[in-house]
Amino acid sequence: MFNNFTLQNPVKVIFGKGSIAQLPKNIPANAKVMLTYGGGSIFSNGVHEQVINALTGYDVIEFGGIEANPTFETLMAAVEVARKEHVTFLLAVGGGSVLDGTKFMSVAIPFEGGDEWNNIVKRKAKYGEALPIGAVMTLPATGSEMNSIAVISKKETDEKFGMGHPLLYPQFSILDPETTYSLPKRQVANGVADAFTHVMEQYLTYPVGAEIQDRFAEGILQTLISVGQKTIANPEDYEARANLFWAATVALNGWISVGVPQDWATHQIGHELTALHGIDHARSLAIILPHLMRYKLEDKKEKMIQYALRVWELSGTDEELVEGAIQRTIDFYESLGIPTSGKAYGIGDATINEIVKRFEERGSAFGEHGDIDAKAASDILKMSIAE
Amino acid sequence: MFNNFTLQNPVKVIFGKGSIAQLPKNIPANAKVMLTYGGGSIFSNGVHEQVINALTGYDVIEFGGIEANPTFETLMAAVEVARKEHVTFLLAVGGGSVLDGTKFMSVAIPFEGGDEWNNIVKRKAKYGEALPIGAVMTLPATGSEMNSIAVISKKETDEKFGMGHPLLYPQFSILDPETTYSLPKRQVANGVADAFTHVMEQYLTYPVGAEIQDRFAEGILQTLISVGQKTIANPEDYEARANLFWAATVALNGWISVGVPQDWATHQIGHELTALHGIDHARSLAIILPHLMRYKLEDKKEKMIQYALRVWELSGTDEELVEGAIQRTIDFYESLGIPTSGKAYGIGDATINEIVKRFEERGSAFGEHGDIDAKAASDILKMSIAE
The missing domain is CATH 3.40.50.1970 (Rossmann fold)
Incomplete structure (x- = not known):
């Protein structure tokens, strides 16, 4: 509720x-x-x-x-x-x-x-x-x-x-x-991916019937999908730039997080990848989120279906919608030139082991259910380098 | 822009x-x-x-x-x-x-x-x-x-x-x-209609490519449509009450009005109906808005089509969508027990003449184009009592 x-x-x-x-x-x-x-x-x-x-x-x-x-x-x-x-x-x-x-x-x-x-x-x-x-x-x-x-x-x-x-x-x-007209394409793409992931951390959990918050989150995601590519293709499109700027601002200003559960495990694992590997912040998120979606598929199922239907306007069985939700998320990051496989960034067992060690030392447990611990982080990271 | x-x-x-x-x-x-x-x-x-x-x-x-x-x-x-x-x-x-x-x-x-x-x-x-x-x-x-x-x-x-x-x-x-559980049904219905109209005043103008603002406005309208009837039918539905309360708050807190044109002619004419006839505020708006939509059909066409497609999920030719937009708006007010015909409230020529006089004296001109003056208000009011 x-x-x-x-x-x-x-x-x-x-x-x-x-x-x-x-x-x-x-x-x-x-x-x-x-x-x-x-x-x-x-x-x-x-x-x-x-x-x-x-x-x-x-x-x-x-x-x-x-x-x-x-x-x-x-x-x-x-x-x-x-x-x-x-x-x-x-x-x-x-x-x-x-x-x-x-x-x-x-x-x-x-x-x-x-x-x-x-x-x-x-x-x-x-x-x-x-x-x-x-x-x-x-x-x-x-x-x-x-x-x-x-x-x-x-x-x-x-x-x-x-x-x-x-x-x-x-x-x-x-x-x-x-x-923002003169920003390098890589920074623009990272910005779009960062804002997109911020919304997902506050949206893709489990439903509590918060209709305004869900609609607003979906609206920001749709806007980022609409203007992300446009901005990269045509850097001096004022309207696209303005929409992107405002979307990034409202993605993390408290408007969509009120009254709803939040995840943030993607960020917590991603921060370690940046700290240890120097991977761009947004890219670290793109490595984790799609694999975390698959790992937490059962817990997040209802919201994944809603996301598939409303944001991506997919149709099909529940299973097809969930698969579609994951695939569209991967495709979106990749369309911005951001790989979602850990392998593409040279992540290997040594990195995973260090992150596991840190999570264990700190007693870390993230996510909307507080169950993304060292073991879960390790599983998600292994999924990210399996492809 | x-x-x-x-x-x-x-x-x-x-x-x-x-x-x-x-x-x-x-x-x-x-x-x-x-x-x-x-x-x-x-x-x-x-x-x-x-x-x-x-x-x-x-x-x-x-x-x-x-x-x-x-x-x-x-x-x-x-x-x-x-x-x-x-x-x-x-x-x-x-x-x-x-x-x-x-x-x-x-x-x-x-x-x-x-x-x-x-x-x-x-x-x-x-x-x-x-x-x-x-x-x-x-x-x-x-x-x-x-x-x-x-x-x-x-x-x-x-x-x-x-x-x-x-x-x-x-x-x-x-x-x-x-x-809010113990509110009389009439007050709840008025509240839903009031919040709905607040959004429409900020949304149903002409497009400036403000995607976040449009999506947020549409999300509030969809939420009000979803919870309005539910709240009236089941007064102790906490979730519906919470959604209605939050929807009414964000409908007029500045979040959806930034960077976009605004109308507010419905409110300005409606205020006169309340002042002269004692008509409930929300009901005064329901009398005006649908007829203003028809009166300004050409100016508001693009947004009316967007509203029909996204909020009511209609399909059809542009003309069908515009007609559908007006009819669904009327149906929505009426579904809350709020008549949209001025006749139902006993509005007649005397009231219209007094409003025209006031608008003329004050040099009033409202709406996103500043063209809802005494003459326009008179035409809209006459349309509202013609049915």
Whole structure:
């Protein structure tokens, strides 16, 4: 049955072409701003210039080089600078990794307890306060722009953990679809696959009769199917870009997760593949989800049939619908140029054994029934390299 | 094309059975609370007792008797009491009318400029501050629980106006589907029709390629069609009640209106019918919408076809689909026991002439193209009484 829930999402979304110009309305004039960014694409696509122009008159320092799968080590270097420079406002400019890293920084900068990996990322300490964050997002994918989640990696130990807390909501996020025109095709494809999988984690569990949440989830999946290929084929299709950006945002902003069970085992196993193998986040998900669907076929049967009927508009017997659901999911990832076989990424027994060891050590158990443990993860990973 | 938009909705929604017990977590302990309510159904359905139990230890005064289509006259009496008693927190307990009225009060109580009808309802003055509002909603219908809109009527002049301002968002809204079990069938039916029409006002215009917004709107319509009858037939079906409550909330909380054109001419004409004839709000909408659909058939053709295909799953030629769209809309209202002919409500030439006069005096022009003026309203109203 429809579960009780609380929903409050305070993020101000500023959406559309030219919206970077609205920055000064949303950052206090006397702020000491730290602009954080990633590999430097914001210089080649003109976004850095737009941001700096909008921030004329502000006291701004910059910190670049935040990686995809942002690392604790890099972020702590940024935290040191921000502390020394008495930064009062963080402006993340880039994709979900930059914003995730900046969310961590917002809590770490004023934190005085030390050991930020355990205390903040692993949530051993109670969060005290956080610096305000604004974002100029340039990549539709993670949904970080409208949620309170951040995923941080540690180079030293090849670990990757998610943190979530209401203090991590950005105050505002600016999404201008035109800033995404110049993204490499691989990043666009990854973004589509990431958003698609986010929806599946919140949708493909078991039915609780939550009709709005199901319809919304199905609508996002249909939109991603409709615009994914279009965006890759025609990078300057504003409408497709806008739909993709908004789809990625609402895929993980709390609107479809209220009152329903959630899975997230695909992400938990996928995070290990990224941590150990450096596989792109979205690709790690594409390796796991279709095999997890087959592994949990009985538990997920009702929702798989609904998914086949409503999202893919298939018809047939229950068995045909379930098979069709799995095959269409595989085909969708592959149509984006993303292989779904673990073999394609060189995953072998050594990786699987390490993941099993980690899950056992941590006593991990994920999924909507809490039964995706070390053994289940191992079975799913073995299925992924069997093909 | 997908329009630029800004979205920020700070309301905390607390949803599910037993959630009234969460009141003390959400109201400051030292608050002077004014509990506002309507006709007294909160006494017979146990909600008043639940609220008072939850507020043990608080300083609470009560103001009852806020009408359906809350009147300026009644509300100003409540404002006087609240000013005298130095109320610091308003808790609306009831349906959308109670909450709408309380929203007006929240701005009126601290307002010192006088003439609250013109200054606050008609927005002639700049809003200064507002008292914080919480809501315990007991009627799925208006969506007031998660938006910043209020509609206020004036007895003296038979007028009805909508006001909207970010200060009018409640801080929190508690929605317990069980509190709706005892609603009269007529109110439930009206709520379903009201929510349905809210979606149609934001959806049935012209396409701008906003796929998420369209899919979400269609999903709400499908949910209302699915649970409307079920709720009326079996009042204690928790799942149907929960779906109806959540559908009514998301029908008018800003999620489906971002970036798309909106109509609202049905509401504007309907408000006049309520003001002049005392027709239930939802019923006034059912009189107008189907005839407005036929009147604007050419302008709305593309969306009507999409609506017929996706929401009603019809097939046929474009003409058949458009006809089917209108007929299914009529059938839906009628299936809820709500007549769609103006004749059934005794509307005649005198009413139409008065509405034309008002529209002319105000220079009214509504609809997504701004062309529903006095003449158009007259034509639509005449169509509604021709059958």
